[in-house]
Amino acid sequence: MPSLGFGRTVQSAIYGAGAFGHRPLVPTDSTALEAAARRTMSRNGFGYVAGSAGSEATARANVAAFDRWQVVPRMLVDTTARDTGVELFGRRHESPLLVAPVGVLSMAHDEADLALARGARQQHVTQIISTQASVPMEEIASTLRGSSHWYQLYWSSDDDLVASLVARAEACGSEALVVTLDTAYLGWRPRDLDLGHLPFARGEGIAQYTSDPVFQRRVAERVARQSAERSSPSNSAETQPRPRPTAAAIGTLLSMSRNHPGRTRDNLTAKEPRAAVETFLEVFSRPSLTWDDLPRLRELTSLPIVLKGILHPDDARRAVDAGMDGIYVSNHGGRQVDRSVAALDALPDVVAAVRDAGSSAPIIFDSGIRCGADVFTALALGATAVGIGRPHVYGLALAGSDGVAEVLRNLRAELDLQMGLTGCASLADVTVDRLRRAP
Numbered sequence: 184m185p186s187l188g189f190g191r192t193v194q195s196a197i198y199g200a201g202a203f204g205h206r207p208l209v210p211t212d213s214t215a216l217e218a219a220a221r222r223t224m225s226r227n228g229f230g231y232v233a234g235s236a237g238s239e240a241t242a243r244a245n246v247a248a249f250d251r252w253q254v255v256p257r258m259l260v261d262t263t264a265r266d267t268g269v270e271l272f273g274r275r276h277e278s279p280l281l282v283a284p285v286g287v288l289s290m291a292h293d294e295a296d297l298a299l300a301r302g303a304r305q306q307h308v309t310q311i312i313s314t315q316a317s318v319p320m321e322e323i324a325s326t327l328r329g330s331s332h333w334y335q336l337y338w339s340s341d342d343d344l345v346a347s348l349v350a351r352a353e354a355c356g357s358e359a360l361v362v363t364l365d366t367a368y369l370g371w372r373p374r375d376l377d378l379g380h381l382p383f384a385r386g387e388g389i390a391q392y393t394s395d396p397v398f399q400r401r402v403a404e405r406v407a408r409q410s411a412e413r414s415s416p417s418n419s420a421e422t423q424p425r426p427r428p429t430a431a432a433i434g435t436l437l438s439m440s441r442n443h444p445g446r447t448r449d450n451l452t453a454k455e456p457r458a459a460v461e462t463f464l465e466v467f468s469r470p471s472l473t474w475d476d477l478p479r480l481r482e483l484t485s486l487p488i489v490l491k492g493i494l495h496p497d498d499a500r501r502a503v504d505a506g507m508d509g510i511y512v513s514n515h516g517g518r519q520v521d522r523s524v525a526a527l528d529a530l531p532d533v534v535a536a537v538r539d540a541g542s543s544a545p546i547i548f549d550s551g552i553r554c555g556a557d558v559f560t561a562l563a564l565g566a567t568a569v570g571i572g573r574p575h576v577y578g579l580a581l582a583g584s585d586g587v588a589e590v591l592r593n594l595r596a597e598l599d600l601q602m603g604l605t606g607c608a609s610l611a612d613v614t615v616d617r618l619r620r621a622p
């Protein structure tokens with residue numbers, strides 16, 4: 184008897200459990216998933232994850248862009264054996280899904296990136312570890328226990344720190360380096376602004392930094408400098424007015440102390456946690472970064488380099504010319520530029536530019552993927568693989584690693600059935616002629 188295939192197996196398991204009164208851990212519908220996560224998450228946490236830049240027009244456009252495509256199923260194709268696998272940088276992936284890099288997962292769940300790692304591993308989905316993760320990359324890699332991972336780099340203004348982060352990513356087994364280019368500055372995010380909430384200022388999401396030897400050196404230098412300044416006669420404590428502590432300030436101090444390495448109790452009176460936040464805010468990004476800097480990164484690593492945030496075909500061509508190994512079409516889920524082109528609308532021109540340049544480099548896509556049909560559409564428009572962003576965070580918030588696994592499982596199952604129902608036996612069949620523009 185032929186196997187049911189992944190989609191039908193998952194479907195049967197859900198209906199089978201339903202017969203005994205069990206409901207899925209997380210809703211299969213993405214709107215219901217977000218609504219359920221909103222109910223469990225803190226206001227600050229949900230605002231940080233769901234929020235986007237400015238009017239949030241980009242985030243809406245990302246999702247709406249999928250509605251302008253329709254799938255045209257083909258009949259009488261034998262799809263009993265379906266293969267959703269894809270090869271990326273020499274490794275076979277069971278599905279074309281990747282876990283997009285998402286920072287500050289401690290806002291969603293106490294086990295943060297470690298729970299994510301367990302969920303991704305269970306579904307054999309490669310995790311892209313964020314530079315803004317809540318847990319050092321080495322711990323995430325060891326939780327993944329051989330399941331593949333890539334490392335996402337924010338290019339710091341501190342060259343030595345960049346070199347150190349890249350070396351650590353290589354050492355802990357990351358198989359590719361994803362350089363995010365769209366975050367020279369943090370976007371204008373009204374939900375966070377109105378709450379006055381920046382997780383990094385509370386010491387959250389800076390674990391890659393506080394676990395880094397170069398960064399630790401910078402923090403020690405800052406503490407020494409500040410001590411010297413304080414002990415100089417013109418700056419003596421008596422001449423400095425002491426700000427009155429507020430409940431919020433105490434909360435921030437607690438958060439910094441909890442998130443800093445070491446014992447919270449010791450951190451409460453130490454200078455390092457605050458100095459780490461200050462140092463991070465100083466070195467986080469390098470707005471002066473240009474194409475001329477890429478060769479330096481190439482010298483630092485033998486890993487494949489993927490540029491994330493590409494939306495213009497000319498930038499895609501330049502990336503190919505610069506010898507980059509992959510292109511990642513993304514507008515950061517609308518979190519950076521308000522009224523940006525929807526990522527899906529940018530995809531076809533980028534694909535054409537890369538392929539016309541004679542490059543077979545993988546083209547990763549994210550920003551707006553919410554269901555299996557969205558994965559199908561992005562692949563049909565030329566993406567090699569897609570990143571799952573907010574949905575995995577909502578799964579994490581609702582049910583930890585099991586929630587992550589279920590979100591990823593559902594997307595894999597839905598894609599598998601979508602392929603079967605449209606006459607696609609493998610991803611090679613998922614081509615643009617399965618789509619048409621909605622009338």
Ligand SMILES: Cc1cc2nc3c(=O)[nH]c(=O)nc-3n(C[C@H](O)[C@H](O)[C@H](O)COP(=O)(O)O)c2cc1C
Nearest residue numbers: 232283284285286313363515516550551552572573
């Ligand atoms: C809460 C949050 C944090 C994110 N952090 C990062 C990050 O640290 N690095 C990065 O390259 N992208 C980051 N992103 C962007 C994602 O990688 C991805 O591009 C985006 O989530 C895709 O949009 P979607 O989730 O709406 O599909 C973040 C996105 C969210 C929602």
